[in-house]
Amino acid sequence: MLRSGASPNAFTFPFALKSCASLSLPAAGAQLHAHALKAGCEVEPFVLTSLISMYAHCSLIDDAGKVFDHCPQSRRLTVCYNALVSGYTSNSRFSDAVSLFRRMTEMGVSANSVTMLGLIPVCSLPVHLGVGTCLHCCCVKLGLDRDSSVGNCLLTMYVKCGSVEDARVLFDSISCKGLITWNAMISGYAQHGHASHVLDLYREMKSCGIRPDSVTLVGVLSSCALLGAYHIGCQVERQIELSGFNSNPFLDNALVNMYARCGKLAKAWAVFDAMPEKTVVSWTAIIGGYGMHGQGKLAVNLFEQMLQAGIRPDGAAFVSVLSACSHAGLTDEGLKYFNAMEKKFLLQPGPEHYSCMVDLLGRAGQLQKALDLIHTMRVHPDGAVWGALLGACKIHKNVELAELAFERVIELEPTNIGYYVLLSNTYNEANNMDGILRVRMMMRERKLKKEPGCSYVEHTGKVHLFLAGDRCHPQTKEIYRMLNELEDWLKENHNLDKSYLERRDDERLSGTGVHSEKLAIAFALLNTKQHGREIVVIKNLRVCEDCHLFIKLVSKAVDRQFVVRDATRFHHFEGGVCSCRDYW
């Protein structure tokens, strides 16, 4: 049109500018800007709005600001402010967005829902929670919180600022919850790892007659992956088939991840293989799955295949391959990838990569090298880095270095009880009673109490959670009876060693209570009888040796298969054979 000599007017500019915005064509956009100036219509509210939006979408946010500043105040309508506010937000300019909103209010320009929808998402980090809460108050004052979009937006803001609790309070206060409201809360819980809350909400949502869509199911699947809730995951897959969603990369990645983490590698592979377009996220999920289940060599092969397919690995992909190497004892490969990461792929390793490397070297017994690596780190080591060294010191019974690692880790995470327990266990193996007492004293002084471990079992579409010594479950009586029967039976038929029985009595007397994984196993046996071949138990701590023995003997006795997943790895118990391939 321009070439033909015709000049655009106030009605045609917005359309043309919108195309520049969506295609990110800043040069063409700037040319249109020049034409608008010539035509003298750049201060027409809709032209102005489109210009701001165009520059903002082209990441030229300062140019957007200039256009706005050159416009006389009388022409700055709400829509113009809205365009610039959302421009600042999408370019992550927190203080600019907030101060423009303040200016707008001071100038007496009224904010509407769209203003808030453009502004609220600028609060996306925990430090923004205070401002986000203020914005929530503004919405209430302006009567905009009744707008369902604004409510959903606020809900997501609380999630991004790290307060799922505030999000939940808001969620409960929303009387007309739409699909998006449910999805925002479900994925909020999923992103923060509150997996059992996700499954509870999912059930509730369905009972309210809301039909889940693919966004819902992505959140549910990632929670199934965290919990190892394979059967619920399968139900979700059936739901996908029933609903007839077309194959969607988000959903496929979530499925691959779910199957992989539940140990169903063949199924994970089938979904992965059938994916029309595999992204680095898909590869990371499948590599992590093989690595987690002791198939380190396969994981490394897949990483190579990914490189050959021309996919650039990112930080997460390196975490999955490095941890696979660590679990499988592939020390040299791990070192090779770690070096390639910086030199060949120009990725700055973060603390999470160093903690994998310290774990890798530490497990291989190269404690000094692990320590040297920490000293050469260019980023600040976090608790996980020193914690990995501490874990390695326990394996290799190096008390002296354990003390050093403990000192460092406790500066960073003074209330993480796991590390006190790790040091105490290191002392225990070295028969260092003084050390154990010192740790206990420290914990008492700091008023730290070991939090109860917990285990989950999924049964009939629900996740049943047990704490150590738990008596809250409706079937408590039967569960304990079953457990006693099992242990008596094991005692008579398997010469259970004396120390196990002593520790068991100790457990009951001292009130620390029966280990949660034993309760979960007893519950599962009680409810599934001979049906169902596999039970998945997940624990947030490590499986201790006694429980290992218990589960191994039970699985042999009843000829059942168990997979126990703890904080660090999966343990497979099949008819009495305990295969912990990644304990090397």
Next chain:
DNA sequence: CTAGGGTTAG
């Protein structure tokens, strides 16, 4: 000018 999504050890 406008609310919801997948991958990361210990």
